[in-house]
Amino acid sequence: MSTAELHTLTGAYALHALPEDERVAFERHLGACEACAQEVRELSATAARLGLAVSATPPPALRERVLRKITTVRQEPPPHGRGARPTSSARRAGRWSTYALAACVAAAAAFGGVAVWQNQVAQDARQETDRAQRHNEQVARVLTAPDARTTAADLGDGARGTVVVSRSVNKAVFLASDMAHPPDGKVYQLWFDEGGTMRSAGLMNPAATDDAVLMDGPLDRASGMGITVEPAGGSDRPTSAPVALMEFETA
Missing domain, CATH: 1.10.287 (Helix Hairpins)
Known part of the structure; x- marks a missing residue:
């Protein structure tokens, strides 16, 4: 999908009407496009006001x-x-x-x-729907934060990873593109790196090669992140060599 086409998806994204692949692609674009970020904020606020205006009580059972x-x-x-x-x-x-x-x-x-x-x-x-809406709103809040910082890395075999952090929101979002599926019974697990101590930040969807993950937990003192391959359900601490290690952009 071209950049010009991505610019036209702000309305559909604000209404949570994009299919999964387009949503992930747009969220990657959103992290680098301030014009689209501002438009998403304005359209989301308008949609919320319109939703309240047309609410109605359902008929009797x-x-x-x-x-x-x-x-x-x-x-x-x-x-x-x-x-x-x-x-x-x-x-x-x-x-x-x-x-x-x-x-x-x-x-x-x-x-x-x-x-x-x-x-x-x-x-x-x-x-x-409420859970998906809250997830999308939190992702958009990180991606559109004034202090959002982006770090990208090559994950091998054509895969690409991008992490966006916001100290003011105290959250991070990991965007994956073209990642290979993990082995059967395994899952990609994300970690916050706090001075060499790895803190679990959630699991990726093993069925998705493109994904936008709101990392679990606060950003706090984390200065980077890692990705490992873990048994289904995840681990308390990393049990494999890292697929990737990424330092957060600070400037």
């Missing part, structure tokens, strides 16, 4: 509507006379009324279950 409908099903009257036996037509009508009521109850239960399931799915989707 389907389950409640079905339960109200059940109350309108007419019950068959009892047969006339204390000892009277119901006619065959009355018995059939009674059975059908019972079946109808049972069907309504079953429908209410089913619709109630579907409503609960749909509500849970919607809540899960909202939570996932």
Whole structure:
């Protein structure tokens, strides 16, 4: 994707509407383009205000509507006379009324279950969207910080790594491009280097060759970072030779 095309993605990025590959490419571009960074900040603020302006309360649940409908099903009257036996037509009508009521109850239960399931799915989707939005906002905050500093390194086999740090935000973002997949059962783990002591800074997505990772934990006194190959789930301390060691830009 050309630089000219990247300049046109600010609106889609602010609305979290970019596919994964374009999002990663744009975030790499965002770290070096102050014009796009400023536009993203302005568009994100506008989108947030518009979202608040159009918020609305959802309609009542389907389950409640079905339960109200059940109350309108007419019950068959009892047969006339204390000892009277119901006619065959009355018995059939009674059975059908019972079946109808049972069907309504079953429908209410089913619709109630579907409503609960749909509500849970919607809540899960909202939570996932919220997590992605918070991640993107934090990444953008680091990349667009006035004191953001960038360091890039060749990771071998055509792979490229870039780390952006902001002391004012106290966070770092690692951007990877064309990284080889780790071996089966392994994962790339990121580390903050604090005077030779390595502190875990999170795991990369083993399925992604291009990735934008908000490094876990505060920047604090870290002066650099490292990448190692670790067992799935990560390690408490590095267990392999580093794939890369990068010093943070300080000026």
